[in-house]
Amino acid sequence: MAPEVHPDFTRVRSPFEGALVRLRAVEEDDLPAINEGIWDPEVSRNLAANWPQPLAGTRHWWTRSREQGAQAFVIEPHGEALVGVCSLEDLHGDTRSASLGIWIARPHWDRGYGTDAVRILCRFGFHEMNLQRIGLGVYEDNPRAIRTYRKVGFVEEGRRRRAHFDDGRYVDLISMGLLAEEFTD
Numbered sequence: 001m002a003p004e005v006h007p008d009f010t011r012v013r014s015p016f017e018g019a020l021v022r023l024r025a026v027e028e029d030d031l032p033a034i035n036e037g038i039w040d041p042e043v044s045r046n047l048a049a050n051w052p053q054p055l056a057g058t059r060h061w062w063t064r065s066r067e068q069g070a071q072a073f074v075i076e077p078h079g080e081a082l083v084g085v086c087s088l089e090d091l092h093g094d095t096r097s098a099s100l101g102i103w104i105a106r107p108h109w110d111r112g113y114g115t116d117a118v119r120i121l122c123r124f125g126f127h128e129m130n131l132q133r134i135g136l137g138v139y140e141d142n143p144r145a146i147r148t149y150r151k152v153g154f155v156e157e158g159r160r161r162r163a164h165f166d167d168g169r170y171v172d173l174i175s176m177g178l179l180a181e182e183f184t185d
């Protein structure tokens with residue numbers, strides 16, 4: 001007979017479980033799917049590195065991010081395979097701050113996964129890592145991402161004019177940030 005589990009042990013909520021998705025560690029087996037998803041031009045044009053890398057480049061990112069203490073996670077909707085990746089990087093102990101990054105493969109946009117993943121990542125950053133600030137940069141021509149961040153509570157803090165060049169034109173980079181006390185989970 002299986003030992004009885006005390007109800008207290010069933011009440012612990014994993015910080016990596018959201019309403020729609022869960023976050024888990026990036027495994028080496030995930031790298032081909034990550035490499036394919038991120039180099040869709042509709043995805044990569046919104047990110048800092050916007051031309052294709054070989055699989056070796058994605059492997060290099062995976063190794064380097066762990067060496068640098070970045071927290072990178074696969075995003076998995078409940079019962080489904082990987083749809084994207086999110087991370088907290090540029091961790092600074094003096095200011096207890098980090099930068100947030102995220103992408104989701106195009107077929108899975110607009111289903112609430114991005115908002116849920118950003119919310120989980122912020123909960124992890126504020127409640128588990130004891131961060132007091134999470135920042136990010138988003139291009140002005142990415143209303144879907146701006147809307148996603150606003151839904152979680154990020155506010156615009158400034159703008160780096162013409163900081164990006166895409167499709168033959170300059171684009172401003174909007175800086176957004178969220179402080180621990182502003183985050184409502």
Ligand SMILES: CC(C)(COP(=O)(O)OP(=O)(O)OC[C@H]1O[C@@H](n2cnc3c(N)ncnc32)[C@H](O)[C@@H]1OP(=O)(O)O)[C@@H](O)C(=O)NCCC(=O)NCCS
Nearest residue numbers: 046102103104109110111112113114115138143144145147
């Ligand atoms: C940005 C991204 C992570 C958002 O993930 P997602 O799963 O599509 O986001 P969600 O479904 O949770 O929310 C998207 C919101 O944007 C809204 N939206 C979609 N297109 C929009 C547009 N053109 N203008 C304004 N809002 C828009 C949706 O309606 C939804 O808001 P709602 O819930 O109020 O209706 C994802 O689209 C992505 O990976 N894009 C490419 C890479 C990228 O831009 N990464 C971020 C770089 S800063």
